[in-house]
Structure formats: structure tokens, C-alpha cells
Amino acid sequence: MLTIQFIRDNRDIILERLEIKNFKQPGLIDTIISTDDNRRSLQVKTNELQAELNRLSKEIGMLFKKGEKEKGNEVREQTTGLKKELESLEKELQEATLKLNELLVLVPNIPHPSVPPGKSEADNRLIREGGTMPDLHQGALPHWDLGDRYNLIDFDLGVKITGAGFPVYRGKGAQLQRALIAWFLDENTTAGYEEILPPLLVNEASGFGTGQLPDKEGQMYHVTGDNLYLIPTAEVPVTNIYRDVIMKAEELPVKNTAYTPCFRREAGSYGKDVRGLNRVHQFDKVEIVQIQHPENSYDALEEMVKHVEQLVIRLGLPYRIVQLCGGDLGFTSALTYDFEVYAAAQKKWLEVSSVSNFESYQANRLKLRFRETGEKRPMLTHTLNGSALALPRILAAILENNQTPEGIRVPEVLHKYMRSGSEIIN
RNA sequence: GGAGAGAUGCCGGAGUGGUCGAACGGGGCGGUCUCGAAAACCGUUGUGCUCUUCGGGGCACCGAGGGUUCGAAUCCCUCUCUCUCCGCCA
DSSP states (O other): OOOHHHHHHTHHHHHHHHGGGTOOOHHHHHHHHHHHHHHHHHHHHHHHHHHHHHHHHHHHHHHHHHTOHHHHHHHHHHHHHHHHHHHHHHHHHHHHHHHHHHHHTTSOOOOOTTOOOOSSGGGOEEEEEESOOOOOOTTOOOHHHHHHHTTOEEHHHHHHHTOTTOOEEOTHHHHHHHHHHHHHHHHHHHTTOEEEOOOSEEOHHHHHHTTOTTTTGGGSOEETTTTEEEOSSTHHHHHHTTTTEEEEGGGOOEEEEEEEEEEOOOTTOOSGGGSTTSSOSEEEEEEEEEEEOGGGHHHHHHHHHHHHHHHHHHTTOOEEEEEOOTTTSOTTOSEEEEEEEEETTTTEEEEEEEEEEOTTHHHHHHTEEEEOTTOSSOEEOEEEEEEEEEHHHHHHHHHHHTEETTEEEOOGGGGGGSOTTOSEEO
């Protein structure tokens, strides 16, 4: 969330910038400011009263120590009225603070100046594209049929043991999956990211820290018995490592990568795009996360984009990078680049990575700060993350694009992770 | 799952009703000494909110939330977590 100080200092700019995100609620911003005004005046009154009460209490202590009981009791009587007053003030203050926080989380992050206006993905800006479109043979199949034919992915079995959207990978399909994970992790590590293997279940505080709670609660699987949530992305446990942390400036940047399965309920998203691996409830993803000095976060974003681009290129997939327009940009993001790869049999662009700079929006929620050497006050860091990469759609594109009448060619970079003889799936 | 112990600052650890934001030790930072370093010595060392004449002042925070009290790190209640032993278990 944005800091209250920032909102107070930049009311007009924020309103103007948020229009890009199609967010037009001047009323909300003004309510926030007046709520804060109220909170502040209550704070002052409460503090004054507390100071007075503290003073009297000390006096009572002294008087009793000196043996002046009567005088002590006299002063004690003065406190009763003050206490009552203080009690109601404290309650008001608490309510105002609570209300302020509820309102603050309703304000989205302000978009970067480069974000194009727009309502939907149709207005996203194409940054660049690469790779070559495959020329498929007659009778080429979409990946769900290929998965079936070569016994790689069994969707029906997943329905049997869990439900729709929980595919079972088997044989060379499972191997390919494992190869992709290993290769992504190795590449990310080579690029300087520390590998993390985090828990797949997180508590409420972590859900709140990265913004899934309270607003996107319905998107996560909730383990009610222990009040834990299955992670929708590794971003949640990994970023929460740094919740309530104050780092030294020289410890920045932090670069982490993590493979995890991801669990998403995807409530309400049924339709034509959900076929096969295009949208599932459980999938594997390798994530990259950076915690950066504010001055360097946009350089880091570019670096992350280049890194992800290399992965896609080396897998030999046709791809394009788009910058999300205001309307498509996530609530917490300032700038997001999406990577899409082309799945040639179903003739569709599939989103496989989303690389974002959250600036200090997420850090403020997390209370993730750093201190410049010699500085007294800690400052919020910037946080960034991206997929590098999400597996199912990559797998779908590989299967579809690399199919030949003789079988499916496994990209060369994955060969060393496959059992020998598995370079071609037939 | 059963029994017990505990949760204090960057770390260790004291503190069981009043001047305790917190002894002492370690670490960090600054300084003296030194060609430099070590040692020794001196100083300093949390976060948030808030007011400010920008010197500084006030308030809150000792796992979390309530309560008792003029006054709570300290007493009471609830919750969470950690550790030890037993049981179970990959």
C-alpha cells in the first residue's frame, strides 16, 4: 500500500496517475486524508492525556515512598476522571487507525509514467517479439491430444484423484517437467539468484504481507483446520522471508529464486481458454524475486526481463513481450511486462511470465526497509518479481511447436536433464 | 497426542508493582593510542506515531490480545509460537 505520508503530500498527482489504472475515486483519497487528520488530532490529545497521567502516577509513587499517604491519595483521586476520558479517547484513536488502514489498502499502486492508458489487454503495448514461428506438419495436434497420444499428461486421472485442473504428468511428460524446473533453477542461480525451497503453506500474516489477503482470499485454497493457505505463487513465502526486516544498504540487492507448485482456485474463470494446460489449479513455477534499492529497481526490472527473455529464446519458443496498460496492470504493480509464447497448434499466445516492479508498495505492507549507512531513518525498499518460468504453458508450447511426424523434439538445453534416449518423445 | 519449561533490544542474558526503553556481557559504529592492525580505554548503539520555534519534546512498544492498578516487562485471563521428555511417524 501507499504510505499515508505520500498520499498526503501528493493527493493531486496520485489522482491523476491512478486514472491510467481506471481508478477514479477522489472521494476515497479525500476520506483517507480527513480520516488521518482525525487520527492525528486524536493522537495528540491521547498523548497529552497519557503524559499527564504518567506525571501524576510518578508523583503518587514518590509521595507514598516519602510516607505522605494522604497527599498521595489526594492525587490519586485526580486520576480517575482522566482515566475515563483517556479510555474513550484511546478507543476513538484505535477506531480511526483501523479505519485508515482499511481505506489505505483500497488504493492501488500508482503506475509508472511509461504505462500506456487502456482498458484491457487489447491496449497493451508490444515491446518486442522474437523466435521463429514453427511450420507444423499436416495433422498437428494441440498439446492435450499430444499428451494423450504420447502418454505424457493424463487429465482424466487428475479428475479422478482430485478434480478438474489437477493434471497427472507421467513418463516422459513428468521427466520433461522435472528437466524444465532443474534448468530454470540452474539458469537463475547462474544469474545470481539464491535458490530457496520454501514452505507451500503460509499463515495469515504472510497472506496479508503480499496482498493476497484480505481481498483475494477466494483465490487461495484455505486449510481451515490449521488456518493456513496453499501458496498461489512462490512470491508469497519468499517475499515474506523479508517481512518486518530492516536491511543494511550494502546487503541490497537480494536475489532469490524458488521452485514451488502453485495452487489457484481460479474461481469463476471457466470458458474456452481453460483447455488442457492453459489454466489449471495446480501448476509448477520457478519464480525470481528481487529486493532492490529504490534507485536501482528499474534497472533491475530490465535485467529481469532480459534474463527471462533469454530463457524463452533458448527454449526456442516464439515469444512476445508486452507492457501492460493501466487497465490490465495489477493492483499492486507499478510496471509489468508480460511474456507470451505462441502455441502453434491451438494458435494462441499463452502468458508464461509476468515481471513486475512493485516499487515500495509491497515493501510498505511488508515493512521491508533498509538503512543507508550513517542514516538514522530506515527507508522502504523496492520489490520486484517475475516468473522464470511458469511450467504448464511452456510445456504446452514446447509440445505443440516441436511436434513432428516422428515425435516431439525436446529442446537441446534440456537434454542433459533428461534420461538418455528421451531427446525425442515418440 | 500426553507432561513440563519458556518467549525481554542485533545476540546472550538480568529484571517479579514506581525514576526500567530496560542492568551486565558480546557484537556493531565513532574516537583515543598506533606507520597500520590487535589489545586496552572512552563514547555511542531499537522501532513506530506525534508535536516542533528544527535545539528538541511527548506517547506507545519487553511474543499477541484483553484485564487488575493511580502506576505493569513484572500480577491475572485468552491465544500463538518455541524448547525438553514420552508416544506416534517419513
